[in-house]
Amino acid sequence: MSEIFSASVIISILTSGIRLATPYLYAAIGETFSQRSGVLNLGVEGQMLLGAFVSFYVVFKTENLWLGLLSAIIVGALMGLAMAFVTVNLQAEQGISGIGFYLFGLGMSDLLFKMLLGTVETVKGFSVVPIPILSKIPVIGEIFFNQNVLVYVAFLLVPIAWFVLNKTTLGLNIRSVGENPEAADSVGVSVVKIRYFTIILGGILSGVAGASMSIALLNVFQQNMTSGLGFIAVALVYFGAWRAWGVLAGALLFSMVQAIQLRIQIIDSISLSPDIAVMMPYILTIIVLVASVSRVRAPSALTKPFDRGE
């Protein structure tokens, strides 16, 4: 039993948790922006898959990681643009169209994979970059400052997102569009522009979330490799009560429990059925969600299309 409390075990669990949390953070922070402006984007998973494939393929062909990342950003932005057109201009039902975009991304990444690669390949992805000095701090250095660059950026995004949403005019506009678009519109805030911005930003971050898997953490592409991760990211936004720090807490909780269950399975002194172990992160998340979120209100205009009624 004491095995699990040794320093090396704890370090390896926390390091695993940080890595696992990375794609969730990108996707969920992006989703936070679009939901705060009143748009539910259920296409995250599809955006991630396309971002993952395109960045992987570009790196596979050019061996240029930054070009790969850029291509994921572009693909994500284009998917976001299409989503914005459908939900803002055409005022489509957001849940249904989001699922449409998910299926599109799933099918399209699959099709491209078959046409362009055909089989599972590997690339040399972003490698671990220890941060000078900080990475030398015992325990903490190893956990937080010995990761690849996309992991660092994911965690930096949290304070940035918090700052933008709460301390800038842009953030105020996003929030007001999500709470009361008519009022925002009457004082000259363009609901259309704001929503285009947040949905495209969400698309970009989802694309990067995919890239963080295919060219940084795993360095392979497989069909449907996100396997539901994008939907969990959407759930994490609710879990985090539409706040960046809440999303971070949710992503870390989920990922840490995931890392713990992987570890518990291989500790001899604890015999836990693997079926129970793999359920742990989900059960815990549901419990925390029920216990904490019920008193927080979603943005009032979430999922409601805006029509100026001219």
Place this chain on the structure above:
Amino acid sequence: MKKNLLVILVLAFALLLSACGSAAAPAEEAAPAEEMPAEEIPAEPFKVAIIMPSSITDLAFSQSMYDALVAVQEEMGGESAMEIVYSEGMFVVDDAAAAIRDYASEGYDLIIAHGSQYGSSLQEIAPDFPTTSFAWGTTLNTFKDEGINNVFAYEANSQEGGYVNGVMAASLSKSGVIGVVGPIQAGDADLYVKGFVAGAKSVNPDVEVNVNWIGSFSDVALAAEAANTHIGAGADVLTGTAQMVPGAIGVAEENGALWFGTQASQTSLAEDIVVANQVYDWTVVLDEMLANIKNGVYGGEAYTITLANGGLVMDYNSAFDLPADVKAAADAAVEGIIDGSIEIPVE
């Protein structure tokens, strides 16, 4: 109203594209180019359809069956003798059932449902098409007891190659810790892991074999993290089974740990660290099935691929410098399993 119409159009387009990606396109791709010269039209080609959970290029379970079909097709004389169509990515059993019924209605001679999750669908569909052969695996249940006579079953004794891999893994491990990344504890994955553990313990009873079941056949990220967990626990040799292992192989490579593969050859993913693979070669099963069908027997037989019948093949990575004594131990294990002197406990 106009807006709604546009939305529906956009959605329909998206759905259409995604449908092309997952199911429809491959079926057409499968019967490609090379036109049959008109004068040669012999008897109707033998028509085979296969439904599988992952893709034909998964370097694992689905690919093993597809490759075998292509090999048999070549043996028989190419596309004029045998036609293959496939539906891949059929992880939704209801969709698979619809595909099975479609192929049966279209007059396919043999329909292979490549996954144990498709059993109940076959049980329902097979009686409606008594002169069509169906096959499924991995299982030994042909539904003969339920009075169904046109279903074949096939299984892999994956514990055999697992044992051989385990023998080598324990011989090569310096730390005495070995990690296993499994999907869901069932079927041939479970057999493989049991064999692997038994093989490792036969060399060194004190070796620590840590097994992790991640609860998914597709979660590449979790498979990678499971491998990281093993590395963190001191493992220097890893193995794993099912189509989500490429994530784990990448982690093994990064950390200089060795890898043992199963189902198909995974050497191409990491030539420096893959030692050996147990490869499934279903051609022996397909040959027997086809011979039976020719003689009017449409089902009722169950087949098992083993090291003895050549359905399981040990494939060594020629780029990996395997010490001669370890190779000899592996060969001895193969012989022992074939002649029955080694018995692998799998309950």
